Amino acid sequence: MPTPRPLTRRELSLPVPAWLPKALLDRCGGTVYSLFRFSDAERAVLRKRRPEAPSAWAEKNRIVRMSSIPGRWQNIITPYLAPLLDGLRFPGVEMGIICKGPQTAVTEGAINILGHSAEHAPGPAMVVYADKDTAKDIMRDRIMPMFEDSRRLRRYLTGAVGDESTIRVNLRHMVIFLGWAGSVARMGSRPIRLLILDEIDKYPESRKEASPEALAEKRTITWRGRRLILKFSTPTVENGPIWVAFTEEAHARFDFHVACPSCGAMQVMLFDGIRWPEDARDPEVVLKDRLAVYQCAHCPAVWDDADRDMAVRGGQWVERGSGLELFSHLETHRPGKIGFHIPSWLSYFVSLSEVAHAFLKWKKSGRLKDLKDFMNQHKAEPWQERRAERQEDAILALCDDRPRGIVPGPVDGVPRVAALVAGIDTQAAYFRYVIRAYGFGETEESWLIQAGTAQAFSALDELIWKNVYRDAQGNEYRVKAAVIDAMGAPGRTKQVYAWCAKRPQAMAYQGKQNQATPIAYSPLEFFPDVRGSKIKIPGGLLRRRVDTTFFKSDLAEKLTIAPGDPGTFWLHSDVAQRRNGVEHEGLLLDYAREMCAEVFNPETLAWENPKQKPNHFWDCEIMCLVAAWELGLRHRRPPGKDKQAIGKATPAPMPARNLSAGERLALRRR
Numbered sequence: 001m002p003t004p005r006p007l008t009r010r011e012l013s014l015p016v017p018a019w020l021p022k023a024l025l026d027r028c029g030g031t032v033y034s035l036f037r038f039s040d041a042e043r044a045v046l047r048k049r050r051p052e053a054p055s056a057w058a059e060k061n062r063i064v065r066m067s068s069i070p071g072r073w074q075n076i077i078t079p080y081l082a083p084l085l086d087g088l089r090f091p092g093v094e095m096g097i098i099c100k101g102p103q104t105a106v107t108e109g110a111i112n113i114l115g116h117s118a119e120h121a122p123g124p125a126m127v128v129y130a131d132k133d134t135a136k137d138i139m140r141d142r143i144m145p146m147f148e149d150s151r152r153l154r155r156y157l158t159g160a161v162g163d164e165s166t167i168r169v170n171l172r173h174m175v176i177f178l179g180w181a182g183s184v185a186r187m188g189s190r191p192i193r194l195l196i197l198d199e200i201d202k203y204p205e206s207r208k209e210a211s212p213e214a215l216a217e218k219r220t221i222t223w224r225g226r227r228l229i230l231k232f233s234t235p236t237v238e239n240g241p242i243w244v245a246f247t248e249e250a251h252a253r254f255d256f257h258v259a260c261p262s263c264g265a266m267q268v269m270l271f272d273g274i275r276w277p278e279d280a281r282d283p284e285v286v287l288k289d290r291l292a293v294y295q296c297a298h299c300p301a302v303w304d305d306a307d308r309d310m311a312v313r314g315g316q317w318v319e320r321g322s323g324l325e326l327f328s329h330l331e332t333h334r335p336g337k338i339g340f341h342i343p344s345w346l347s348y349f350v351s352l353s354e355v356a357h358a359f360l361k362w363k364k365s366g367r368l369k370d371l372k373d374f375m376n377q378h379k380a381e382p383w384q385e386r387r388a389e390r391q392e393d394a395i396l397a398l399c400d401d402r403p404r405g406i407v408p409g410p411v412d413g414v415p416r417v418a419a420l421v422a423g424i425d426t427q428a429a430y431f432r433y434v435i436r437a438y439g440f441g442e443t444e445e446s447w448l449i450q451a452g453t454a455q456a457f458s459a460l461d462e463l464i465w466k467n468v469y470r471d472a473q474g475n476e477y478r479v480k481a482a483v484i485d486a487m488g489a490p491g492r493t494k495q496v497y498a499w500c501a502k503r504p505q506a507m508a509y510q511g512k513q514n515q516a517t518p519i520a521y522s523p524l525e526f527f528p529d530v531r532g533s534k535i536k537i538p539g540g541l542l543r544r545r546v547d548t549t550f551f552k553s554d555l556a557e558k559l560t561i562a563p564g565d566p567g568t569f570w571l572h573s574d575v576a577q578r579r580n581g582v583e584h585e586g587l588l589l590d591y592a593r594e595m596c597a598e599v600f601n602p603e604t605l606a607w608e609n610p611k612q613k614p615n616h617f618w619d620c621e622i623m624c625l626v627a628a629w630e631l632g633l634r635h636r637r638p639p640g641k642d643k644q645a646i647g648k649a650t651p652a653p654m655p656a657r658n659l660s661a662g663e664r665l666a667l668r669r670r
């Protein structure tokens with residue numbers, strides 16, 4: 001047999017099978033030569049590339065069109081992004097979580113990861129934005145230009161198509177789906193290798209189904225071990241998706257430590273280090289004249305914006321727990337999910353004076369919205385929830401050591417309690433109630449006796465009218481008045497009126513957000529039945545229309561009184577009475593939570609329940625206050641005390657129209 005010709009890349013030689021007819025055998029000389037070539041797409045997939053870090057790839061291949069610095073990507077502009085993006089491609093890392101301020105170029109960084117993946121880790125990719133318009137804009141202005149402008153990426157491009165729920169970029173060797181939060185559920189269930197979730201805190205919440213990010217993440221499961229999920233956002237509230245992911249999901253959390261250009265000391269830049277002249281109060285002046293600087297934590301040097309950029313260029317990512325630099329930590333601990341925190345003042349695109357401006361703007365306006373903007377957009381931290389948590393602790397700090405159901409007794413023979421009152425929140429299937437003891441006099445010291453749930457009117461009768469409550473010495477107390485919500489649930493109104501009509505100490509309540517007087521009275525002789533026809537209420541009834549803003553502001557003010565100071569709003573002990581030798585703490589946990597559900601919005605001058613959390617006990621306490629007001633308890637003196645100042649219980653002054661809740665409160669306190 002003749003020796004075969006040496007193989008070239010495009011040729012394949014095969015020994016000729018011996019059973020071929022001789023004529024044929026002679027014609028091909030004993031060896032068949034076949035020309036062979038991989039298609040372009042096959043070559044693209046099979047080509048072995050030298051590994052290349054995303055940051056190095058970006059400097060070679062990424063052109064940025066939409067930027068204040070258009071042109072070739074430069075890592076030096078956003079020095080914190082280069083190691084971050086390289087860290088995402090470290091073996092074993094499957095998820096990156098970035099909690100960031102706006103203008104930190106993270107969206108562009110994620111697009112670099114997409115381009116890098118097309119060359120170095122191809123596989124189906126999905127990028128999800130908050131809404132359709134954003135997705136279209138980013139597609140048109142950033143993603144397509146990246147492919148068109150790069151010589152290496154251009155040859156993969158075959159076209160893009162859009163439909164109702166996704167825009168699809170077809171590459172020769174992979175597909176990129178661009179979706180938006182509302183469309184994820186409709187985007188089918190194709191497996192995804194690279195998933196990018198942009199601004200996840202802006203995704204609209206869906207009550208019916210799992211969150212868009214959870215649905216999208218599910219689709220990466222088949223690529224486990226080789227997938228990358230990248231989620232990032234400016235945070236909003238503490239239980240928003242990005243903050244939850246950053247604090248609970250991440251296996252490692254990194255802060256960017258910068259190097260002082262003067263002394264070289266490494267440090268995390270904090271808002272407290274940003275300084276501006278003490279007499280500069282006007283946010284616009286601080287911004288216009290670029291008055292803010294950064295004070296190094298280790299030497300007297302102050303940095304202007306240019307020094308700050310230099311400090312950031314010398315920086316590195318350091319893990320919070322281990323204190324190790326990013327790649328040392330990745331080598332040593334091999335975390336699968338890594339989190340990064342990027343406050344705005346690390347960014348070249350944000351002047352230190354802009355940060356000071358945002359802060360001063362809030363100081364000047366006092367509006368919660370400005371504080372929220374500052375916290376979210378500059379500190380890259382949530383704010384609201386932490387406040388509420390502290391409030392819960394503050395509520396529980398008002399507990400004394402009385403067991404549930406026990407009234408505070410006399411001190412030195414002088415009784416402390418003027419009357420017991422009750423507030424009842426009406427629900428469709430049950431009631432929540434609070435029984436509270438009010439003291440004498442205008443400080444209105446008060447004690448929680450009992451709070452809980454009653455299943456029916458008969459249970460309310462038992463708890464409120466039949467039960468006798470006692471202090472430690474055995475003195476007996478009964479509830480003097482109860483206020484019950486008549487509008488709490490559809491269908492309940494009639495029942496509440498009927499219940500009140502037969503109990504002279506029960507008052508029907510209707511909350512109004514704002515009215516001219518704290519309480520207005522509507523006599524009722526009839527109530528409508530289901531068909532709308534009038535039914536006579538035996539004996540008639542007085543419905544109280546109550547200015548809830550007024551009483552809620554009063555209650556909120558009472559809650560801020562330090563335990564032991566005059567007018568303390570006491571709770572009973574948080575520890576359940578000893579049963580079988582076991583003490584249970586947390587008796588008042590639900591109570592404390594519900595007391596924190598509502599917040600005052602200084603913009604609308606109204607109390608709001610932003611998260612629609614349960615607030616039944618809060619409403620009950622409002623109604624207890626109304627009962628105490630109606631009994632005139634603040635004008636009563638304990639028996640045996642100096643009577644000269646008392647006279648008849650004088651009605652509280654009726655405030656004039658158009659006063660704010662605060663002003664009306666001040667009027668009442670006079």
Ligand SMILES: [Zn+2]
Pocket residue numbers: 260261262263264265296297298299300301
């Ligand atoms: Zn220094």
